[in-house]
Amino acid sequence: MGKHRRAPERQATYGEVIAIREFRTLWYGQGLSLLGDQLAQVALAVLIYERTKSPLATAAVYALTYLPQIVGGPFLAGLADRFARRRIMIACDLLRGLLVAVMAVPGMPLWTMCVLVFFVVLLSAPFSAARAALLPEILEGDRYVVGSALQNMTNQAMQMLGFAAGGALIASLGPYKALALDAATFLFSALIIMSGVRRRPAASQGSSKPSMWRMTRAGASLVFGDRQLRTLVMFAWLCGFYVLPEGIAVPYAISLADETLPVPVVTGLLMAAMPTGTVLGAFLFSRFVSPSGRLRAMGWMAMLSCAPLIGCAMHPPLEVVLVLWVLSGVGGAYQLAANAAFVQCVPAERRGQAFGLVQSGLMAAQGVGILIGGLAAERLGPEPVVALAGVSGLTVAAVLAMVWTESRADLSARVRAEATA
Structure with missing residues (x-):
């Protein structure tokens, strides 16, 4: 008798993953937000340097973008289990759009912009946690790996495109209009999620929710x-x-x-x-x-x-x-x-x-x-x-x-x- 052959493992394709509407919705929304964020980072750096003429101040504001997720992430990420994940994503997008729109008002004091940046980045913690937790519900098995690969490649591509195009766009629009454009990407992302992701109940069921x-x-x-x-x-x-x-x-x-x-x-x-x-x-x-x-x-x-x-x-x-x-x-x-x-x-x-x-x-x-x-x-x-x-x-x-x-x-x-x- 011949040796028992192990059945070949089926691998998902990019085509079948992209064909899933809910995944496409998350993918489009992610790409849009990322492109806007990269543009905003360049705009913010230009704006801070124009105001202060200080490389240290510019670097400090950039470093500020790391702090909220490190400090607040572990606590706010639990919202993605406590409430419906679709609702969390929409709420975070709308709030971030509003905050960035306030940053886009010409003449906004520097300390106010720093506070707004902190809260914009802080809100990305529950948003990212909700999206990451929702993806395995939309994509099962090997589709999840292929979908993650697509999102990963999109992240890197949007970073390269955003940084490459950011300087030229800001030169023509100015930093305030670039920030306004970033605010619009959050609002569009919220609309895309509303229309393309179906409602699901909160992951934590029951009347008594833990603190x-x-x-x-x-x-x-x-x-x-x-x-x-x-x-x-x-x-x-x-x-x-x-x-x-x-x-x-x-x-x-x-x-x-x-x-x-x-x-x-x-x-x-x-x-x-x-x-x-x-x-x-x-x-x-x-x-x-x-x-x-x-x-x-x-x-x-x-x-x-x-x-x-x-x-x-x-x-x-x-x-x-x-x-x-x-x-x-x-x-x-x-x-x-x-x-x-x-x-x-x-x-x-x-x-x-x-x-x-x-x-x-x-x-x-x-x-x-x-x-x-x-x-x-x-x-x-x-x-x-x-x-x-x-x-x-x-x-x-x-x-x-x-x-x-x-x-x-x-x-x-x-x-x-x-x-x-």
Whole structure:
């Protein structure tokens, strides 16, 4: 008798995912909001610098965009489990549109703009948690991974397009009109969600709803009390190592620029390298690797996200640096598998809180990584700092890969069973 052959795993296609109306609605709304946000970031930076003439003030306001999600995210994300997720998303979009519209009023005091920025970013925590928790209800099985890959690629594309077009648009419209345009994107996003996402009841049913503090504690207990979930969270937060180079792209560009390629051009190339790799990696990983294969490859891909950065210690030319950073971005596609595995391990009624906690840690990891990288680059120079980030990240990724190998067997079997059903 011949050997028993394992049934091939079915992989979802981009076409069948895009054909789902509710997913298209979330996808369009996300792309619209992201494009507006990138435009607003450039407009805000221009506006703050015009008012203060201070690079420190400009950087401080940019850093302010990290703080609300780190501080408020773990508490407000629970709203996505406490109330209907569609309603949370619409309310957050309308409130953010209103706040940004106030920012667009010419002559608004600087301190008022800072307060408004804080609350605009704060509201993104429950919105993101609600959308992340809703997506697995719309897309099941491997469709969720493909949909996540599409959203990931959209994020990166909108970032590149927003930053590239932002300067030209602001030069013609002015920063206040650009902020007004961002306010309009939030309102359009709310309308799109109203028309395209069906009503669902709140995930937490029952007349007595727990307090936000109790929900936050319960979410932390769930996420960090389970070894498998804890490992997946650490995989997500590994990005603090491999996003560090983007935070010191300008000093790195200074060391590589010449007469033919000035600093702004080199900076743009460096900052576009990792997002380009991420788009490429997300496409290849979701399209050509089987669902269970992604779980097996996750550790190796995580190591790939950090290992190429070590090559920067050799002070290579720009072309080689770009290749190394693109490869790092390709490795970052492991986040798709980590995200899908996390969804499967968390009960549906607690996904909002769980996603909020992970997202807050993600923002903190990126912010702290960039801050440490900037301080270290002043003393050591950008190349050694990027290489050290690569070494540190590779070490952590290797440990996580070993831990994951021991704990993924049950999850792999479940994923394989779903994919062959």
